[in-house]
Every structure is written in C-alpha cells, then in structure tokens.
Amino acid sequence: MKLALASFLFCATLVAAAMAQAEEDCGPALVAPLAGATGARVEDYAAVFESCARGDARRLATRRFRIDGDELLLTVDPQTLETTLARAACWRCEAASDDEQAGTRFLQAVRPPPDASRPAALVNAGLIHGRGAGSFVTGDLCPSQKPLDRDFIEEVAAQGPGAPLTLAVSGAWIARHPVDFAWLQEKRRSGALAITWADHSYSHPYAPGLKDAQNYMLRPGVDLDREIFETEKLLIAHGETPSVFFRFPGLVADAALLEKLRERHLVALGADSWLALGPPPRAGSILLVHPNGNEPGGLRIFSRLLKSGKLPLPFRRITDAP
Numbered sequence: 001m002k003l004a005l006a007s008f009l010f011c012a013t014l015v016a017a018a019m020a021q022a023e024e025d026c027g028p029a030l031v032a033p034l035a036g037a038t039g040a041r042v043e044d045y046a047a048v049f050e051s052c053a054r055g056d057a058r059r060l061a062t063r064r065f066r067i068d069g070d071e072l073l074l075t076v077d078p079q080t081l082e083t084t085l086a087r088a089a090c091w092r093c094e095a096a097s098d099d100e101q102a103g104t105r106f107l108q109a110v111r112p113p114p115d116a117s118r119p120a121a122l123v124n125a126g127l128i129h130g131r132g133a134g135s136f137v138t139g140d141l142c143p144s145q146k147p148l149d150r151d152f153i154e155e156v157a158a159q160g161p162g163a164p165l166t167l168a169v170s171g172a173w174i175a176r177h178p179v180d181f182a183w184l185q186e187k188r189r190s191g192a193l194a195i196t197w198a199d200h201s202y203s204h205p206y207a208p209g210l211k212d213a214q215n216y217m218l219r220p221g222v223d224l225d226r227e228i229f230e231t232e233k234l235l236i237a238h239g240e241t242p243s244v245f246f247r248f249p250g251l252v253a254d255a256a257l258l259e260k261l262r263e264r265h266l267v268a269l270g271a272d273s274w275l276a277l278g279p280p281p282r283a284g285s286i287l288l289v290h291p292n293g294n295e296p297g298g299l300r301i302f303s304r305l306l307k308s309g310k311l312p313l314p315f316r317r318i319t320d321a322p
C-alpha cells in the first residue's frame, strides 16, 4: 500500500514536472542565434492569417514555418502590435479574415481608414506620423559597403536603458555586415536598446537615374513576397523577431504594392521627418536617418538637434505610433 502510494506520488510529481515543462515551452519560442546562419535555416515559410488561443491568451498568427525541427508561428498581439515567435503545438488556431478582425488595433494599422493627411501613393505612403508626444526614431539599413554608424546607435542608447530604436533592415545589409549585426543584437540582448526590426526588403532594388515610378520595388521582375520573406527568415535564423512594419525602399510603392503588403499583414512605414531632407521634427514625428554609412549628414543633424533639445523626447516604440 505504502509502495503504491509512494509510486503514485512519484508519478504525480513527474506529471506535474512535465506539465510545468510544457508550460515553459509555451512561452515565447527562443531561436538560438547561430553565427553565419542563413534564411535556409527557416523552412516551409508560409504567410497565414489565423486567430490563435491558448487559455485566455489571444494572438493572430501571420506566418508558419519550421526551424531546427520545431513548427513555429510568428504571432502578433492584436492590441499592442508586439510580435512573438510561438510553438505551433501550444496554440489552437483557426483561419481568420480581415473583416472579422477589423475592430482590432492591428487590422486598423494594416488597413487604416482613409485619411487626407496621408499620402496615398507613390512616395511615402503609409504611416508617416505617430500618436502623442515624443518621437519615433527609425534608421534604414539599406545595403551598403560602409560600416554601421555605431556612434549614432550609442547616442540613442545614451537616452537610457531600453531606449527604443526602429531599424528598417535589408537582408542584404545583414548578409554583408555580420559583425555589425551581431553588435546590434548584443545591444538588444543586454537591454541597452529596445530594437524593433522593420523589414526593408532583401535586395533593396534601385537603379540610379530612373524615375520613382520605374524604380525600387516597381522595377520589372521584383517579387514583393520574396523580398519580404527572405529578410524575415534571415532575422528569425539569427534569433530575432520581425515586427509588423515594412519600409519600402525609397519610400516608393504604388497602390498594387500597398495592397499586396496589406495582404501579408504588414504596416507600410513612411516618415514625416527625413532629417537630411527636412522638415524638422515635431511631436509625434517619425524621424528617418540612415546609419548605414551613406548619409552622415542626417546623423549630424540628429546629433545637433538632440544636443540642443530640439528633438521631441522621449523616443518611443514604433508599435505605439499607429
């Protein structure tokens, strides 16, 4: 009898331990960073739109894929717009539609109501100004042969631990700058910066001298899905989490591209204060600089405005902007 009770308790303990382990496994899925990882680490990458539940928690899944043998979801909190990777086995998901999710903050960001102050297309369509005070610092990492402007990154980090910074990164930049990218990852991991990764396409198509309407993502043969997904996969392969934001190269997109982007459940991110080109920032501005070595003038303006108290503070997370 005693033995039976002891073995029952032992079994119960094992079950409880297994359940605790399962619960732990159902938190945000961590992908171990792998030096030299490529997008090929991420398999069967597919755009989905599913409503997922686990207990009281609700998420929308926008991508499904496999990595290192696990099936994962890229999920977004429909109210905060925060993205997390999650184990598919932990969630009960069913197909969702934009109509049924239209009341969520996420769908309102993806498909905002018409607003006369927003450019429709061709240049700078999308979210160009945020709500409330402070400002939203965004830096574009278009492909570049030059090193990362680390002084600018340090200047943002000096605003305090966890200073928010949105980096619109191209996959081609990551592939060419492994050491700079690892340095940024360490800034995020250590808590020095709260980096939000916006997708800036993979190859960042551009031909000098062509008009906007024939350039950037509007060049013949450019595949928007491939440009979106290859950068997302590369971020995930490095243990990072893509956000819901996409910045078109050159800020150029026509109505068809904008609609395809919405179908992939991404938010087009523009800017109302490209510091190198003006106008100066005001409360709620989305600032744009290029810390990829190609636009030092904009970084000097950033530094000067920051030191003279002319940048609206605090810097805020881009997820607060829509």
Ligand SMILES: [Zn+2]
Pocket: 140, 141, 142, 200, 204, 248, 249, 250
């Ligand atoms: Zn760019």
